[in-house]
Amino acid sequence: MERSSGHTRMLTRACLLAAAGAAASVMGTLPVCAADQVNQERLLNVDKEPGNWLHHHQNYAAHRFSTLKEVNRDNVKNLKVAWTMHLGGIEGGGIWSHGGLEGTPIAENGFLYVTDGWGSVYKIDAHGGRGVLVWKMDPKTDRDWAGAVACCGVDNRGVALWGDLVISHTLDGRLIATNKETGQVAWQRTVADPDKGEVITGAPLIVKNMAITGVAGAEYGIRGWIAATDLATQKEVWRTHTIPGKGEPGSETWKDSDNAAAAGGGSTWVTGTYDPATDTIIWGVGNPGPDWDNAYRPGDNLYTDSSLALDATTGKIKWHYQHTPNDPYDYDSVAENVLVDIPGPSGPRKLALEADRNGFAYAIDRTTGKFVWGLPFVKKVTWTKGLDAESGKPIEYDPNKPVQTYVASVTPSRTNMETDICPGNMGGKNWPPTAYNPDLKLWYIPVIESCNRIKVEVATPDKLKAREFWTGGGPSQPFKITGSVTAIDVTTGKVAGKMETPFPNLGGILATPDLVFSGQPSGEVMALDAKSLQKLWEFNTGGGVNAPPMTFTVDGKQYVAILVGLGGAWDKWFIDATPELKKIQPGSMLYVFSL
Amino acid sequence: MMTFNRLTAPIGVLLASVVALNFLMLTAACGQSAQAPASDSTNAGKAVFSRANCVGCHKWHGNGGGGYGGDALSLRKTELTRDQIIETVGCGRPGTGMPFFTRGAYDEVKCHEMNRQDAGAQMPPEGGTFLRPKDIEAVADYVIAHIKGAGEPTYAECLTFFSSTSRVCDVYKTEPQNPDRATANTGKDQ
Numbered sequence: 001m002e003r004s005s006g007h008t009r010m011l012t013r014a015c016l017l018a019a020a021g022a023a024a025s026v027m028g029t030l031p032v033c034a035a036d037q038v039n040q041e042r043l044l045n046v047d048k049e050p051g052n053w054l055h056h057h058q059n060y061a062a063h064r065f066s067t068l069k070e071v072n073r074d075n076v077k078n079l080k081v082a083w084t085m086h087l088g089g090i091e092g093g094g095i096w097s098h099g100g101l102e103g104t105p106i107a108e109n110g111f112l113y114v115t116d117g118w119g120s121v122y123k124i125d126a127h128g129g130r131g132v133l134v135w136k137m138d139p140k141t142d143r144d145w146a147g148a149v150a151c152c153g154v155d156n157r158g159v160a161l162w163g164d165l166v167i168s169h170t171l172d173g174r175l176i177a178t179n180k181e182t183g184q185v186a187w188q189r190t191v192a193d194p195d196k197g198e199v200i201t202g203a204p205l206i207v208k209n210m211a212i213t214g215v216a217g218a219e220y221g222i223r224g225w226i227a228a229t230d231l232a233t234q235k236e237v238w239r240t241h242t243i244p245g246k247g248e249p250g251s252e253t254w255k256d257s258d259n260a261a262a263a264g265g266g267s268t269w270v271t272g273t274y275d276p277a278t279d280t281i282i283w284g285v286g287n288p289g290p291d292w293d294n295a296y297r298p299g300d301n302l303y304t305d306s307s308l309a310l311d312a313t314t315g316k317i318k319w320h321y322q323h324t325p326n327d328p329y330d331y332d333s334v335a336e337n338v339l340v341d342i343p344g345p346s347g348p349r350k351l352a353l354e355a356d357r358n359g360f361a362y363a364i365d366r367t368t369g370k371f372v373w374g375l376p377f378v379k380k381v382t383w384t385k386g387l388d389a390e391s392g393k394p395i396e397y398d399p400n401k402p403v404q405t406y407v408a409s410v411t412p413s414r415t416n417m418e419t420d421i422c423p424g425n426m427g428g429k430n431w432p433p434t435a436y437n438p439d440l441k442l443w444y445i446p447v448i449e450s451c452n453r454i455k456v457e458v459a460t461p462d463k464l465k466a467r468e469f470w471t472g473g474g475p476s477q478p479f480k481i482t483g484s485v486t487a488i489d490v491t492t493g494k495v496a497g498k499m500e501t502p503f504p505n506l507g508g509i510l511a512t513p514d515l516v517f518s519g520q521p522s523g524e525v526m527a528l529d530a531k532s533l534q535k536l537w538e539f540n541t542g543g544g545v546n547a548p549p550m551t552f553t554v555d556g557k558q559y560v561a562i563l564v565g566l567g568g569a570w571d572k573w574f575i576d577a578t579p580e581l582k583k584i585q586p587g588s589m590l591y592v593f594s595l
Numbered sequence: 596m597m598t599f600n601r602l603t604a605p606i607g608v609l610l611a612s613v614v615a616l617n618f619l620m621l622t623a624a625c626g627q628s629a630q631a632p633a634s635d636s637t638n639a640g641k642a643v644f645s646r647a648n649c650v651g652c653h654k655w656h657g658n659g660g661g662g663y664g665g666d667a668l669s670l671r672k673t674e675l676t677r678d679q680i681i682e683t684v685g686c687g688r689p690g691t692g693m694p695f696f697t698r699g700a701y702d703e704v705k706c707h708e709m710n711r712q713d714a715g716a717q718m719p720p721e722g723g724t725f726l727r728p729k730d731i732e733a734v735a736d737y738v739i740a741h742i743k744g745a746g747e748p749t750y751a752e753c754l755t756f757f758s759s760t761s762r763v764c765d766v767y768k769t770e771p772q773n774p775d776r777a778t779a780n781t782g783k784d785q
Contacts, residue, residue: 094650094763095654096651097723142762145765151662151663457666467766468660469661469662474666475663572651573663
């Protein structure tokens, strides 16, 4: 009660200040409080409010690093559950028997904003050492429509904040703005179209009053894009396709006569990053389609499997770096690019780091898009002998070959119709985010240590149908899959440590000054020593961890929060690689820990 | 996990024309369920088709299809008889991802003349739910009446399956043609 009334007083003061300024805009029925307005200034300077977690990836550079250190190496063994909250959203729909939780909570001034797989947004008051639901916005997602074309689960990775609005996506293609105080929908706009196989699973990125949206659907013959919506006018500012149109630069990398580019994939379903110094958005692009029949689409297939740098104002492509040209493995490059500056011989090196599904970690010069270093971060890679030291391309890559074969004996192709690949098609590293400790210059990768079996099915144009799979084959799981947290020293580009885990890392990572937090799909949330990766604390949630941890403060006290509820692609398509996980029940729960 | 073993070769259902097919389907839908669903004797089987998650791999339309998890056979193109469908649902398909739905299959109830030991690595997965013999007969009747031999899915069929609660059927209103696929000539086609 005391904390509650104290919070009310604080809000009242903020509202009075806003009113005195006569600048408050009123969206709903309640007054808007200046202290809770999120603007570009605050999003650029999140280091000034370390108790909040305002970005999906914590900051624009996707460090997922918090300077909070009340919980630290010495006392983390005392970390315990502070409170929990059951959420909803595990209903099935389309081809899915249930939903799961993959979101990163957003924290602002003692309130959490989280989503469930079907895109319901929950505002939770975290004051007073407990969680109280303030409101829930249920977008009433069309489950059968969207769930039938969601390749990899009923997923929603979270919200963003802008002004007095909570900005979120739904699987059925909408961008929704919800009044932060009332929970009422202020407006919504259709951005993606499930009739074309397009769905949205990622959290929006807010850049200069725009919401940036990525799309999923490369397994359903989409032509991928990244779109910017003006949050003030609700109009589209730009939409950049990840596959060039006819005659545009890059279109020459689609050499077939079946117009494969028009259904060529290139999804963008992981939230990207933003470099304000150059006004550049850096965003990962997924696999080409059909996934495993690369002879259907001869050529390098730009900009699939690439990191793409866009002018944030216009959406124009500044540079690209492609990791797996003419990909026959489903090795997406959708992963977040982590923006890191490290000292170099001639001034700071401005890098973009990406841990690719193909098993290699890359550092790219984010000014020029040129390769700096790359190395395998998984224990086993069979599809290539390594990267060319100059270009970073797989050494078997031959730009004159229309269809790449890499290590041909293991590569899926029309003459190698059933084959085993390492990493398996989930990667390497999938969407679960990395974290970067800028003090230690260590970059932590949530790893799926895997191989799996690919069977190729020759694609023909008549097999391309709206809302039906367009994969040119499929995976199966004859091999056990495990995981690790792998640390890379960004100053040297070498692996600094690997903490192996019995199960793949399907959740992602949080870094603090001397700790690393992560989880396991078997239920454990754990804290590791930031340098040695030695496990210092563990708690079994009894569910499956499929989401990243984050941290925040309320009234000066530090909490660690994580959503728990196994869903996503794993328990439908990959469970045979981890048979023990068949006993993990669907669930939907928020765990919050404190000392 | 689904695999790709096709135990039946797909047979083409020869169609005089799409128009004729649509007419047939509309007639069938109107006559059997669209107007008076309560009177359709296969409604119980349709409920099983959803509840036992047949839709998870074979999709609502039964066409299955290749994909991320592999290839579920097309029930529209199947040549299986009612009895064979009943056996397949009850026992699954050894060596494939098609689960068995009879409680005790390969244990108390022999399937394909095999018990669990005989099946070994070919042992099919266990269904997410067990079905009673009456449920299995019902779902087989539903497949025979509404899916087997039905050609490409239609709007009327889709509406019959989902009612009007979802936009899942909109794509069948016209020819299933994605406008994006005809051309990819500009960056602003949405």
